Amino acid sequence: MAIPSEEKCVVHIGLDDFDLYLYGCTTHASTYLLNELAKHIPLHLLDYPNLVRLNPSIPWKTRGNGAIALRVEIPCTYIDKIIELTEKILMGYYEKLSTTLNIEVGELGLNPGVIIALDPLPNVFHKIYILALTDVIPYDIALSRIKNRSNVFIVESFYGRGIVGAAAAIGWIKHDSDYTYELITYRSTQQYLEPRCLDVKSVIKLDELLHTSTFNNIDPETGKILIAPHSFDPVLYGIRGDYVDELIKALNIVKTCEPITAWTLFRSNQATDAHAIVRNVNELRMYRTAKLKIRVLSRPVVIYGGHVILRAGDTTGSIDLVFFKPSKLDNIAKKLTIGDEIVVQGHVKPWKDIPCFHVEKLVIVKLSKLYQCSAPRCPLCSKRMTKSGFGKGYKCLYCKYTSSSLQPECREIIRMIDKRLYLPPPSEQKHLIKPLQRYGKEKSSHPHLKPKPLSVVSKIIEPRWFL
Numbered sequence: 001m002a003i004p005s006e007e008k009c010v011v012h013i014g015l016d017d018f019d020l021y022l023y024g025c026t027t028h029a030s031t032y033l034l035n036e037l038a039k040h041i042p043l044h045l046l047d048y049p050n051l052v053r054l055n056p057s058i059p060w061k062t063r064g065n066g067a068i069a070l071r072v073e074i075p076c077t078y079i080d081k082i083i084e085l086t087e088k089i090l091m092g093y094y095e096k097l098s099t100t101l102n103i104e105v106g107e108l109g110l111n112p113g114v115i116i117a118l119d120p121l122p123n124v125f126h127k128i129y130i131l132a133l134t135d136v137i138p139y140d141i142a143l144s145r146i147k148n149r150s151n152v153f154i155v156e157s158f159y160g161r162g163i164v165g166a167a168a169a170i171g172w173i174k175h176d177s178d179y180t181y182e183l184i185t186y187r188s189t190q191q192y193l194e195p196r197c198l199d200v201k202s203v204i205k206l207d208e209l210l211h212t213s214t215f216n217n218i219d220p221e222t223g224k225i226l227i228a229p230h231s232f233d234p235v236l237y238g239i240r241g242d243y244v245d246e247l248i249k250a251l252n253i254v255k256t257c258e259p260i261t262a263w264t265l266f267r268s269n270q271a272t273d274a275h276a277i278v279r280n281v282n283e284l285r286m287y288r289t290a291k292l293k294i295r296v297l298s299r300p301v302v303i304y305g306g307h308v309i310l311r312a313g314d315t316t317g318s319i320d321l322v323f324f325k326p327s328k329l330d331n332i333a334k335k336l337t338i339g340d341e342i343v344v345q346g347h348v349k350p351w352k353d354i355p356c357f358h359v360e361k362l363v364i365v366k367l368s369k370l371y372q373c374s375a376p377r378c379p380l381c382s383k384r385m386t387k388s389g390f391g392k393g394y395k396c397l398y399c400k401y402t403s404s405s406l407q408p409e410c411r412e413i414i415r416m417i418d419k420r421l422y423l424p425p426p427s428e429q430k431h432l433i434k435p436l437q438r439y440g441k442e443k444s445s446h447p448h449l450k451p452k453p454l455s456v457v458s459k460i461i462e463p464r465w466f467l
Contacts, residue, residue: 009076010046010119010449012173013086015158016067016165017112018093019233027051027184028234029093029112030068031264032467035460036089037072041082044073044451048244049458051182051266052169053431054132055275057287057347057358060161066270066431067165069172071449083116087155090114096467100189113162114155115146117170122149125171132168133269134277134289142167176445178272180438183247184238186262188465196228196236199255203227206239206253214241214250215271215437219427226426227254236260240271242441261466264458272442273434276345276361282316286355289347293365296340300333308333309356312342319348320356327424329362335417339368360433362422373410379403 018029030049037043050069058065074082090112117125124145131137142164146152154163187196203225207217216226217239227237236258239250244265251263279290297318298311306325310333311318321344323333336342345361375385378396385394385406393404423429423436460466 007076008073009079011072011074011079011082012115012117012119012121012170013070013072013082014067014115014117014166014168014170015090015112015162016169017160017162018090024097025233025235026066026068026112027264027266028186029090030070031184031186031262031458031460032093033086033089034070034264034454034458035262036092037082037085038454040085041074041078043082045454045457046071046073046449046451047173047447048181048265048267048452050169050172051268051270052129052165052172053268053270053274054165054168055134055136055287055289055347056430056432057289057349058136059287065165066268067162067169068266069166069169071173073451079118083153083155086114086116087157090155091157093467100192100467111160111162112158113160113164113166114158115163115166115170116153116155117146118151120151121170121174122146122152123174125167126174127171128164129168129171129175132164134275136287137164139164172269173446173449177269177274178442178444179446180240180242180268180271181244181247182238182240182266182268182270183250184264184266185236185251185256185260186234186466187236188259188261188462189467190465191258192232192234194258197257198225198228198237199257200225202253202255206250209253210241210246210250211437213243213246214239215435216240216426216429219425221425222427224427240268242438259462259465261462262458262460265456267447270431271434271438273345273361273432275347275432280316281314281319284319284348284355284357286348286350290357291343291345292357293341293343296336296338296342299338300336302330302334306330309351310336312344320351320354321359322351322356323359323362327360327428329359329422329424332362332364332417332422333359335415336364337368337370340364341366360424360430364417364419364422367415367417367419370413370415371410372413373408376403376406376409379406 018026052067054065139161241247275289276291294312294314296312300308300310308323308330323329343363344359346359348355349358380401381399383398385396388395395402
């Protein structure tokens with residue numbers, strides 16, 4: 001539909017917490033919303049839908065802790081219409097899901113938030129994004145900062161805790177940032193109760209053909225397929241990569257034995273380490289993320305479950321680091337010793353009610369020298385001497401020779417550990433962690449917003465079975 005020749009407005013639609021207790025997915029809801037809006041409003045999509053991952057340590061997060069922002073250009077006369085339609089379409093989404101799942105809408109576990117903001121975006125959105133990504137921002141505070149602004153509208157039926165994520169997703173565009181893409185495909189309602197059905201050989205082929213431009217398709221150690229989730233939600237599979245053209249190829253490579261009802265290409269902050277803010281130890285607090293350059297202060301201790309804990313600190317303070325066994329970083333942590341200099345990335349969470357730093361990535365910067373020492377040999381009979389007592393030198397038990405000047409014989413122990421970056425296996429990497437394949441591929445800022453056809457961004461193939 002051609003846009004009439006009149007003043008245009010740039011509109012940002014943020015939504016979050018559409019991950020229902022029983023089903024649903026915020027990316028699924030945004031795909032439905034975008035395609036439905038395009039039927040009724042003359043809009044130009046200015047960016048791929050933004051899939052914005054937020055602080056992974058927040059205890060009340062949704063499954064992937066991902067919020068969505070849609071950025072469109074419309075005639076300014078359609079502002080009221082897009083607010084009205086967004087509410088109507090998303091309420092329809094819930095009603096259709098409740099019918100499919102055969103439960104009442106009120107039993108879905110709703111806590112979503114939807115915000116519509118007009119350009120120019122207030123700077124508060126940028127601040128909310130940073131806080132929601134790396135710290136804790138209470139719902140009441142986020143709401144008070146965006147409420148009653150002339151160019152910000154909170155959709156009345158969606159005033160839940162998802163307001164925080166919705167505002168953060170909108171604010172991502174105001175933060176110069178690295179980014180990646182993800183192609184997400186969706187299942188038919190007829191398959192909801194069935195295990196996902198993908199041809200494993202085709203996923204292996206995908207990884208072989210596109211291993212330089214996609215990442216975390218398969219766990220190389222276990223052979224586990226990583227593109228398909230295991231939770232009860234509408235996603236069939238998701239393929240992550242750095243280039244849109246390469247991801248589109250994946251649609252023709254991956255074979256499924258169940259129908260794909262829709263697909264959408266998202267631009268995302270995932271796999272960028274966006275949450276790894278450089279901090280000092282004294283700046284840490286519960287649920288805050290950080291990257292710390294610190295020195296090991298204690299020997300590692302293996303605790304119940306095979307996890308490893310040790311004390312480390314900088315000039316501002318110290319904290320216990322926890323290396324969890326599934327991350328495989330516990331094997332490296334066991335080899336650390338007092339004086340080693342390391343960089344750790346992760347977040348603060350309680351461990352038996354004590355704040356600890358949960359390590360998700362480790363870099364060894366400097367290794368202390370370790371020595372193995374033994375008593376000197378007797379200069380007369382060459383037998384190994386023994387200590388005469390503290391500060392009294394050595395004595396030979398065989399020829400009775402004594403000396404207060406002889407020193408122990410020491411040799412440096414070779415450390416069976418390298419100074420380098422250590423990552424968990426792909427199956428244990430959270431959404432925001434930058435995988436090894438992405439090092440050297442970082443972008444410094446968002447791409448310029450420009451119109452793009454909906455057909456190259458999102459498509460609902462089987463509307464009847466999408467919901």
